Amino acid sequence: MSQVTIQALAKELNLSKSTVSKALKDSHEISVETKERVLRMAKLLQYKPNPYASSLRRKKSNTIAVVIPEVADSFFSQAIKGIEEIAQTKGYHVLIYLTYENSEKEKKILEDVQSGRVDGVLMSVSSETSSTEHIDVLHAAGLPLIFFDRTIQKITTDKVRTDDYESGYQAARHLIERGCKHIAFLSISSHLDIDNNRLNGYKAALTDYNCAVSEKMIVLCTNNAAENYDILLQLMKKKQRPDGAIASVEKLITPFYLVCRKINLSIPADVKVIGFSNLATAQILQPPLTTITQPAFEMGKTAAAILFKALEKRNYSWREEDVIIRSELIIRDSTDMK
């Protein structure tokens, strides 16, 4: 707790605290020598302005909230890095909130955040979130809110996302070109636009290339690792098992590989697979994984940049930007011909 207040500093200098305050802010209405005196003394006494007193007065916290489903995922880790990096240069502080894919938690967090604790919010919605009213409320409160990655289309806000539809299309087309006939789409949520967009891209590619779209090939997974393993095991043990698969989310990759190993399916000979993933280890997997790699770091950075731009403006109005940063298909052995 900082003991030395601006009052103490002023007293030491025989100045008023307002003069000291202005001097510390390098105000033009203070003489150069006074500024120097103040700065020197501030350093000497190790004066640290109390941020909350300042926030209270200025009605500005210089803090943002990052609300995400989880952190043990390389996408969000990299996104956080992008956000934190730019926040640091702008002198902002970053509060992290995890929703654990739970809509109730998300709601609570968003309520709390309206207290004035933060100047703005960066968010990637939880997979369980279907209703949007808790977001509308925050929105109505006038708090700048930027969605990144997992956006909600129908809410009017700035968004930073990737080309999910095209990526889904590209992934499916790649598998078709590599000879797959029955391509499974492994999804994590039927609510998330991001998943639906990828799914729609996948369906469009199948249709364009005269492959039947079968509901049986669209597999909804959960947030539970053990359950996912079972779901994938059931899928791959079927007679009519897929010969290609698209994992729409990173955490399905490990169970998918394990299931294939368990039942002696060879990747890519028996089944080819593409993962939406930012894993550094994709290239050293057995076999190396073909990925749709998202620009996670850039997305975090861009979302933060848009937020800070908004915060610097006087009257912020919604939905100024809908930025799309392209993902990249990186072909590796998991989709090799035979």
Add this chain to the structure above:
Amino acid sequence: MSQVTIQALAKELNLSKSTVSKALKDSHEISVETKERVLRMAKLLQYKPNPYASSLRRKKSNTIAVVIPEVADSFFSQAIKGIEEIAQTKGYHVLIYLTYENSEKEKKILEDVQSGRVDGVLMSVSSETSSTEHIDVLHAAGLPLIFFDRTIQKITTDKVRTDDYESGYQAARHLIERGCKHIAFLSISSHLDIDNNRLNGYKAALTDYNCAVSEKMIVLCTNNAAENYDILLQLMKKKQRPDGAIASVEKLITPFYLVCRKINLSIPADVKVIGFSNLATAQILQPPLTTITQPAFEMGKTAAAILFKALEKRNYSWREEDVIIRSELIIRDSTDMK
């Protein structure tokens, strides 16, 4: 920004703000029916107490800082999860600061954090940090500080770490038992106690099992991915190349695998490798990686728990705890015989 203040709420209820304040805190000196009225109206008006006004008055922020070198690493991701989870249950807020392994940044962050912004700090020191004075200062300021994972032995603080010496010993012994004669130790820092402890464990095992300890086998890597690749490539191209390796840090694993592939060294036939790592993908690598797996989530949780316990006490005194949570050797194919 919350528009409805406690004043407005009081006016609406024809009560004084002090009564309302007490009622909201469920004070015993307020009648039950008044409490109910207040609570109902608070809900109706969507009253959100301004946290900074409260913090200013109470000199307590209900916020902690987590200061770590990076986040795109599965150890820290999981640790954050552990921290956040318990913070959420305790009603605390979590500020994230990344040092990028840079001692200067770390210093700046710790200075800022003394402003009263947080009630305590959880920290894992940067690999560049050798001097400790910036930590002493924070320490002297009386701000509770808990180290986790990357601790500094000589600083008196609560610590949560893993059994690094034993892990290093165990890793080396395992490689010796699997027939390795020339075991490299891939380190990231010569300052970090954590690295030195692992290194010392490694050395002790070599000595105990009559293997020569050679300085040439102790390889100092950097924080730059490209550089690390080159360093490892040079190492493995030598005539006297190692037939076993211990990666003391997760990020060296991918370059190590890539180098081996590049120069056609087979893992484990030509060289066996163990990684200190929490990677979910360890089991599906080519080949599956033998790991020393740290209890990252538990370490984060424990560190946070100790901090909160400290915050609840009146007069906190240092170095009450030095908790060691054991890591686990998980044997996989990368250290197979032949």
Add this chain to the structure above:
DNA sequence: CTGAAAGCGCTAACAG
């Protein structure tokens, strides 16, 4: 049981 008043540390009019 309720209210009046003071003040946390800072900033921003407004005077001088």
Add this chain to the structure above:
DNA sequence: CTGTTAGCGCTTTCAG
């Protein structure tokens, strides 16, 4: 160029 004053929204004595 410097100082006085008021107040951000809340909590906490201390009276009533």
